[in-house]
Amino acid sequence: MKLKISVDPALCFGAASCVAVSPSHFALNDDNKAVPLDAGEVVKGDIRLYERIIEADEIKKDEIVLAAKSCPVAAISVWNLDTGEKLYP
Numbered sequence: 218m219k220l221k222i223s224v225d226p227a228l229c230f231g232a233a234s235c236v237a238v239s240p241s242h243f244a245l246n247d248d249n250k251a252v253p254l255d256a257g258e259v260v261k262g263d264i265r266l267y268e269r270i271i272e273a274d275e276i277k278k279d280e281i282v283l284a285a286k287s288c289p290v291a292a293i294s295v296w297n298l299d300t301g302e303k304l305y306p
């Protein structure tokens with residue numbers, strides 16, 4: 218399925234819970250903001266891209282949603298683009 222992952226950099230304060238839960242899908246950039254990764258890959262070296270569409274299976278989807286839920290300020294949103302459903306928040 219296609220997932221859209223979005224991090225609101227205005228909310229993110231670098232708590233890194235998302236990175237701890239899913240290090241292959243989130244990393245902190247130089248500004249201490251989380252950016253979405255695709256299996257550990259940054260988009261063409263762009264560490265300031267806060268929205269990303271990735272291909273995910275059920276296991277990856279569950280991990281990404283768990284990471285989003287772990288964020289203390291709900292800075293991460295996740296959509297299933299195949300169904301149009303917002304998975305979180």
Ligand code: SF4
Pocket residue numbers: 224228229230231232233234235236243250251287288289290291292293
């Ligand atoms: S858990 Fe939330 S506040 Fe912490 S780095 Fe991730 S997005 Fe930012």
